[in-house]
Amino acid sequence: MIATLPPAESWLERFPLLVRDWITGHLPESLGWLAVSLLAIVVILAAFGLLFAYLTLAERKILGRIQNRPGPNRTGWFGLLQPFADGIKAVTKEDVVPREADAVLHFLAPVLLVAMSLLGLAVIPFGRHLLAANLEAGVLYFFAAGAATELAVFMAGWASHNKYSLLAAMRALAQLISYELPLLLSVVPVVMLAGSLSTTHIVDAQGGWTFGWIPHWHVLTPWGFAGFVMFMIAALAESNRSPFDLPEAESELIAGHLTEYSGFKYALFFMAEYFGMCGLSAMAVTLFLGGWQAPCAFLEFIPSYVWFTAKLLTLLLGFIWIRATLPRLRMDQLTRLAWKFLVPLTLLNLANAAFWSLSAGWSGPMHWVRWAIALTVVVGPFLLLGRALTAGVAPRTYRYA
Amino acid sequence: METPEQIRDRLLARFPGAQVTVVVNGSPSAQHSLLVDAAHGREMAGFLRDDPVLKLDQCSNVTGVDWPEKEVVETRKTTVPDPAGGTPKIIEEKSKRIEPGCLEVVYHLFSVALRHGPVVLRMRTGNRTDAVTLPSLTPVWRSCEFQEREVFDLFGVKFDGHPDLRRILMWDAFKDHPMRKDYVEPDDYEWEPTPHGDVLAKAKKHFPAPAAPAAAPTPPTATA
Amino acid sequence: MLGSGILQGLAVTAKNFLGSYHDPARYTTVEYPEVKQQLPEAFRNFPFLVTENATDPMGTLRCVACQICEKECPPQCIFIEKSKDKKPDANGKLQIYPVVFAIDTSVCMSCQICVEVCPFDAIKMDQVYEIATTDRFDALLLNREQLAKPNEYFHQIHPTEAAEVDARLAADRKAAEEKAKAAAAAKAALPAKPAPAPVAKPAVVPPPTAPQSPGPAA
Amino acid sequence: MDQIAPTTVPITDAERDELRRHGILLTGLEELYNWGRSRSVWPLNFGLACCAIEMIAASMAKFDIARFGSEVFRPSPRQADLLIVSGTVTKKMAPQVVRLWNQMPEPKFCIAMGACAISGGPFKQGYNVLKGIDRFIPVDIYIPGCPPRPEALLHGLVQLQEKMRGQTISGPDAPRHLRADLDCDCPIPEFGEHDLEPPQNDILFQPPASPVRTPKA
């Protein structure tokens, strides 16, 4: 029965809409738009709140498994209640504001951070019919909201009146300036090829399959793959995740901008970090991984939001895996990586995408020429710039006495 | 490597006014040492470091030793021939004398380049109270920097020419030199579960423990 | 190539992640309160006093209050008061006994020197470690009654050492009995004093058999 | 442990579990609060000496303190719930430890891990060694040993969780920050010419009067 219906019309696919309509159906017509918006906010808050809770647990458990141990497993079944215990504790903990601190900014920073990192989620199409706000300039809106998060980190560091926090604030600003650029530049090709700043258009542009099993996702093109990798590197830096967690570098700056935060405010920071991570991953899914599109035609019966969630979780697992493996970069290396490596590569990638767009009509043997040129433009500069970046750094041989 | 006697002779030849004596070590280790006078200490150390035969480029260990003044009972035996022509009589004369105390700094020198050592260098202060200055060997060996600060901190030897002579282990306001043999530690033995010996004596001074003031507020958390 | 080292590292962590699900060498956790690690026989944590008879622990302490351990204890956490009178020990011989024998476990560093120096095999190392408490003063000062544990317990935690000790003590006892018998026989001829107390050697020095090697290079 | 026994808990754990099995959720605010904080004890990433290595070992793969939800060793005292004084507290360090304790937000707990932290341990005769951290800050759990095995630390943590579960939001057991009559801060000792001044906090440190206990029957 499912197979006969177009996938967009299937009952499972429309299920969230049905629920929404059922709820708003009880309300007068005039309040309908408000109810729909509020409902979207509540659903996003609840879903991402829950995702945040279990992401912390997943991170602790996966880190544990990578480190040959089980991780939290005693609070509730398999430790499933652990996030709630942490939450209860964080809420009931005493809130300390240092005497010398700027109390207003000290309070505003975590609130602003959470708010800003949530704003971006409004334009992510989580499914075929699931989108809180369909903005024409959705991508622009997302990055504008995201840029404010680093400001909040700076506020936190500045307001705490702690030397470590101050150092962290300076680091956060340097990081912000360095990584906004590659982050945005790696997105430009997508916008260029989709011809729209709207996230729904971008996802729609990636629809369809060649032979029914090769999706038209951007990541499967040379420029798209390069853009995806660079976007993810920049996203790691934007969300202050290892190996770019310099502002809260534990071994250097105690807890950086978080040093003077306790209790619920600290939990808010934690929450914001995960929201930011989720937001950027969701954006990466939207821009490069085909959004909610299924990877093969015959898998389309699985609802779109399931596909989106699966892709999102995969990226989030990647974040955790990288965190478990890599040490942290130094500040100057971080900025050098941005300016000397990512920015030139993203600019070249822009040209590459332009070429890809112009050569869309090539067929037959020219099809292979197109691929060869695009791959060369990706791999060649990567090797050259990579060598320049790692100049003077190499494995060594040692002599023996 | 040269014997301490040979080093002494060469040092005396090089520094005519200096005093160098070999202190014989009675233990099976037979690590004899050179006692040098403070006035020429630094020049001699520099010579030992740069001398091509010795090349003592590493000062491995610097430490202080406290020798408090002690009463030495010397027994002098004199044989008095018996005027009667019998066996000579042995008269024992006991004399007490106070051997002055001093603080001593010991340097263990090795050569990394020539792989030999140790040459043990000692310097002594005049007494334990006011004449406690010795030349710092930090300009000769960098490794003396912290170790001499430690000797200053724990023994109270003042090192002349040390770039940064401050207390290193104890806090700056601390007044005593705790490694001296006559150091009396602060008496904070209010209560010792199993006192004996010195600890018992100290603890007894505090018993019965003063009853807690009745008006005292309760402890912030219930530890019991 | 830039990134190859990072990918190699990611491979190692991935291997460990997967390995933790099937390879016991990569999943080493002992889930403590439920599963307890098997302690090695040699494990030591705080001393206890050996009594011969569990039913009369205070009457059959091996300790004769010689105070050697008290003197040798590096952190000085043992406190002994000798008795003024003598009581018969497990062998029926009259011995001084400790009136107070206290070990302050809040000071003890489990170095085992008391065990090594004890000539009577009276103090041995225990293996308990779950002794967290909320009160330092009352719970951590162990007195004679808390310290005394029967020889069977010693056999349970250190079977090899306990067997050695028992064999040695039995041999000593036998020797003492023979000596006493001889003394009795001699006493029949001439009144004499009772045999001296048997003195056992510390457990850990094996008998010398091979020639010595040169010591550490000077 | 007798002291923290169910005087404040109306029903025992076994009874509660029994009720749970029948689907009855007891969600008293107090119980929820105690459940939450006892399952999420984040220690301060703070090591002093030898015991710190065993503390690290307890957080490592073989013992894995994470199973109790406590692997989040926070480097900043502001986010920590538990101060594990792991190792010798010297007189030079003691003011810093008290300062750290004061910087921790309520409700906070302290474990004295190892002989040195409890009483100065083997080093107690030293001139620079504080004879027990309980002279300056209140200690909840003492774990003897030199150093205690990692399992002993886990055992101590379980004891602490039990103690937390017995506490109440109001009344004499309430956390300090919820009470107006108590000052949260412990006074920080100063460096004197010969010793710390004062050498102990007389309000906190009230040892029993007699040095040698009478043998218990």
Add this chain to the structure above:
Amino acid sequence: MQDLSPGGAHVRAVHDEFHGDLLEVSMGPHHPSTHGVFRMVVTLDGERIVKLKPVFGYLHRNHEKLGEGTSYLGSMPYTDRLDYLCSMTNNWAYAVAVEKLAGLTVPERAEYVRVILAELTRLLNHTCLAGFLMQDCGCSGTPLMYAFREREKILDLFESLSGSRMMCNYQRFGGCRVDPPADWLARAQTLVDGYTAFLDEFEALLTGNEIVMARTQGVGCMSAALAVSAGVTGPALRATGVAHDLRKVDGYGVYPRFNFRVPLGAHGDVYDRYMIRVLEMRESVGILQQALAGLPGGPIMNPAAKLRGFRPKAGEAYGRIEGPKGEIGFYLISDGSPNPWRYRVRPPSFINLTILEDMCLGHTVADAVIILGSVDIVLGEVDR
């Protein structure tokens, strides 16, 4: 001649270079990466260090004073607590000093057992160091966890031999306390056989990692001349290219019988110090294989050695061995009584810190943390 004095030309050059507003930060005594209670007062220009003053003494627990108050044997368990990662080598160094003082010889079997335990300790220490260093670099615990996984295996061996995981108190003057039984040796052999595989995996995780290399290469360089003058010993000295390993130089114990090499660095930076340790571990595995294969029979204690009432005659002795952190030595003066008159520890990690400031100047805070980590200190030994 190079200026090696504190505050020398290279230090002044850094001071002259920076003119911005300076920020003084006190790192420690409670700081996640000071490896205990160590404090660095750091003056920063931005993030660059223009001045760094180490502050010691937060773990000064009067080891030497206590040593003068207890018997020679009574100090043995205290030496466990000096460098609490390497109790076996501390024990050995102290035993060597006392044996020199009293002229005691050690049976051959005990010498072999000492070598086995010392090399196991070296494996343990270097593995943990690499883990801690990577933790300082910002790893989320993974290398440290793998290091401690292997450490637990070695600790299990120590525990089943000596009775304690960390505080072994195993060596005695004139031998060792317990004879290792055959099954213990078999277990040790299994561990040693598997260690190379672990090192390969560990190196795959770290050594070739671009971030690790970028963070550690060219950071915290130390010149050979300065290192020798500052008394730096152990892997930190060998990383500068000075071939100075007491196992070769003094040839103490039975080390001359084993075939092993001493790896040498060329740059003296953090990466070299890390790599020298890794290579040393591979050599240690070789020594262990040889020692386990060649372990002779015989007594484990010199029968002339006394446990109680040990009174060496008046004199003094300085004994040293190559500990995992460098030259650990004990200097003892006996006055013929049961207690030493002077009991001095030559702490390698304390003396290796002498030129910490010289290494850190001009680098950033993040570098200072890993430079300190690469020096490999244990505060129990630094402050004693």
